[in-house]
Amino acid sequence: MSVLTLDIVTRRRRRSGLGVLGWTSLAVVAVAVLLAIVGPVLRPFDPNLADLSFANVGAYGSHVLGFDGQGRDLLSRLMAGARTTLTGAAFVALVAIVAGSLIAVVTAWFGGVVDAFAAAVLDVLFAFPGILLAVVAAAILGPGLLSAGLALAVAYIPYVTRVLRGAALKERAMTYVAALEVQGFSAWRLCLRHLLPNISALIIAQGTIMFGFAMVDLAAISFLGLGVQSPQADWGVMISDGKSGLLQGYPLESLSAAVCIVAVVSAVTFLGERLEARAKESRR
Amino acid sequence: MTRFLARRTAMLVATMLVASFAIYGALYVSPGSPLSALTGNRPLPPEAKAQLEARYHLNEPFLVRYWHWLVSALHGDLGESIPLHENVSTLIGQRVGVTAGLVLLTSVIIVIAGVGLGILGALGKGLVDNGVLLASTVSAALPSFAAAVVLQFVVAVKLGWLPALGTGHGFADSLRHLLLPALALAATSVALVTRVTRAAVREETGREHVQTAVSRGLPWPSVVRRHVLRNAAIPITTVVGITIASLIALSAVVETAFGLNGLGAYLVQAAQNKDVAVVQGISLVLVLAFVLTNMLVDIAYAVLDPRLTLGGRAA
Numbered sequence: 001m002s003v004l005t006l007d008i009v010t011r012r013r014r015r016s017g018l019g020v021l022g023w024t025s026l027a028v029v030a031v032a033v034l035l036a037i038v039g040p041v042l043r044p045f046d047p048n049l050a051d052l053s054f055a056n057v058g059a060y061g062s063h064v065l066g067f068d069g070q071g072r073d074l075l076s077r078l079m080a081g082a083r084t085t086l087t088g089a090a091f092v093a094l095v096a097i098v099a100g101s102l103i104a105v106v107t108a109w110f111g112g113v114v115d116a117f118a119a120a121v122l123d124v125l126f127a128f129p130g131i132l133l134a135v136v137a138a139a140i141l142g143p144g145l146l147s148a149g150l151a152l153a154v155a156y157i158p159y160v161t162r163v164l165r166g167a168a169l170k171e172r173a174m175t176y177v178a179a180l181e182v183q184g185f186s187a188w189r190l191c192l193r194h195l196l197p198n199i200s201a202l203i204i205a206q207g208t209i210m211f212g213f214a215m216v217d218l219a220a221i222s223f224l225g226l227g228v229q230s231p232q233a234d235w236g237v238m239i240s241d242g243k244s245g246l247l248q249g250y251p252l253e254s255l256s257a258a259v260c261i262v263a264v265v266s267a268v269t270f271l272g273e274r275l276e277a278r279a280k281e282s283r284r
Numbered sequence: 285m286t287r288f289l290a291r292r293t294a295m296l297v298a299t300m301l302v303a304s305f306a307i308y309g310a311l312y313v314s315p316g317s318p319l320s321a322l323t324g325n326r327p328l329p330p331e332a333k334a335q336l337e338a339r340y341h342l343n344e345p346f347l348v349r350y351w352h353w354l355v356s357a358l359h360g361d362l363g364e365s366i367p368l369h370e371n372v373s374t375l376i377g378q379r380v381g382v383t384a385g386l387v388l389l390t391s392v393i394i395v396i397a398g399v400g401l402g403i404l405g406a407l408g409k410g411l412v413d414n415g416v417l418l419a420s421t422v423s424a425a426l427p428s429f430a431a432a433v434v435l436q437f438v439v440a441v442k443l444g445w446l447p448a449l450g451t452g453h454g455f456a457d458s459l460r461h462l463l464l465p466a467l468a469l470a471a472t473s474v475a476l477v478t479r480v481t482r483a484a485v486r487e488e489t490g491r492e493h494v495q496t497a498v499s500r501g502l503p504w505p506s507v508v509r510r511h512v513l514r515n516a517a518i519p520i521t522t523v524v525g526i527t528i529a530s531l532i533a534l535s536a537v538v539e540t541a542f543g544l545n546g547l548g549a550y551l552v553q554a555a556q557n558k559d560v561a562v563v564q565g566i567s568l569v570l571v572l573a574f575v576l577t578n579m580l581v582d583i584a585y586a587v588l589d590p591r592l593t594l595g596g597r598a599a
Contacts, residue, residue, distance in 0.1 A: 129533030
């Protein structure tokens with residue numbers, strides 16, 4: 001996973017408005033989310049209905065994109081894959097963000113030993129790339145979306161925490177926090193009602209960026225055969241399923257799934273970086 | 285410098301110690317006996333089971349086994365793969381060359397293409413700069429597995445220029461086989477390095493000391509080389525180091541895609557077969573490579589900017 005958010009590039013952009021790229025990204029994400037939610041109603045055919053006599057046949061009648069290597073309707077599989085792929089990535093981003101915010105706020109609040117201990121643990125975690133952690137998790141818990149998703153979430157926690165901890169520390173040092181503390185407000189109430197809401201813009205931006213990373217990494221793990229298991233439709237699985245067809249000159253299954261992943265990830269990452277730039281700007 | 289190196293090495297050893305414990309412990313608690321791969325889940329007669337357990341030290345307490353594993357790992361022995369009856373170090377030795385070659389070739393591509401394009405974009409105007417930006421935006425969004433299928437289809441299947449699968453024999457042939465995987469692995473990183481280089485060089489070119497050098501009448505190429513690039517080298521080194529370190533784990537994806545007989549692809553196979561000793565061994569080697577690369581980046585950083593040495597970078 002590449003961790004550098006390119007704020008050197010994004011910071012200079014104008015603040016107001018989304019621009020053409022922004023609106024395009026928003027539209028791509030909206031379509032993908034819509035497909036994930038209502039796809040089962042819209043899709044023309046059963047994504048798991050295989051007929052080998054149609055293997056790798058191109059566009060044919062109402063089968064707009066034709067068939068995959070096992071004679072299943074490609075468009076229906078792409079639509080079914082949207083749900084699996086987006087749900088998986090959302091799960092990873094959610095777990096990483098919740099755990100990361102919690103650790104960030106707690107370490108920023110208490111400081112001292114708690115902070116040092118957490119920093120040491122996270123440092124060791126930095127030594128495990130997400131993909132490696134997911135492969136090891138598959139060896140322990142068996143392959144599947146759950147083990148891959150949990151491993152990735154754990155691998156992302158240090159990255160999320162690092163960004164949020166800085167913001168939480170700054171917030172902790174504000175005079176209003178000291179003022180509320182003096183008035184006898186409990187730490188719980190202060191953290192939940194004041195500290196967290198004040199860094200929420202950054203949390204949402206981080207969540208969006210992590211969602212993009214998670215989509216790529218989960219697809220890679222499914223591609224390796226350790227995530228979502230074939231025959232369930234998933235964009236990563238479809239790239240891997242389509243590889244034998246690709247080598248025989250039928251690239252549509254692999255390539256269409258790859259295009260879906262690239263389009264959604266680019267859109268999500270673009271929006272996430274814009275959100276982050278905006279959150280950082282307003283904190284300055 | 286010595287103190288910095290000593291501190292950094294101590295940190296490395298500590299990280300590896302904890303990481304090795306985590307790797308060994310996590311797979312130790314995994315459900316299912318390591319013997320089941322051998323017996324295919326059939327029940328064994330108690331004597332045979334006891335004999336096998338003694339042979340693979342399965343009957344000893346956890347900490348004793350971890351200690352044995354760690355000490356022999358330090359001597360280069362990573363134990364025995366139970367299903368394959370082979371020494372893990374031998375299995376790793378047969379494959380480490382492919383992975384090292386792949387990561388090395390990819391790094392060369394990243395440095396040459398990334399830094400080169402970045403400088404081109406920063407110093408060029410209009411069309412050149414926009415071309416660089418467009419190319420880096422497209423390739424930044426291309427994950428390694430997607431780049432792999434695209435390259436496989438276009439270059440190998442359609443054009444037939446390079447082989448689509450396999451490792452190859454001999455140096456020249458291996459290089460031919462590694463070229464497409466390396467390009468697929470490099471795609472995202474080249475974009476990242478290009479963008480950081482472009483931004484860093486552009487920032488330096490606008491600084492006062494560069495304008496002073498220009499007004500002193502120094503030739504532009506030497507201003508770029510001696511005044512711009514030397515100062516821009518720090519952020520560039522950082523991003524190059526981070527991306528190269530991230531290649532180590534990602535190589536598994538590309539190796540699987542191109543059917544390369546490397547460590548990463550083998551790790552994935554071993555995970556599917558629950559070959560615990562192999563998963564432990566390769567994970568340890570990959571984590572070590574990852575941590576070592578990060579340490580080299582920190583050292584390069586200190587060499588490039590001596591001001592940073594004494595305090596040390598926040599770890």
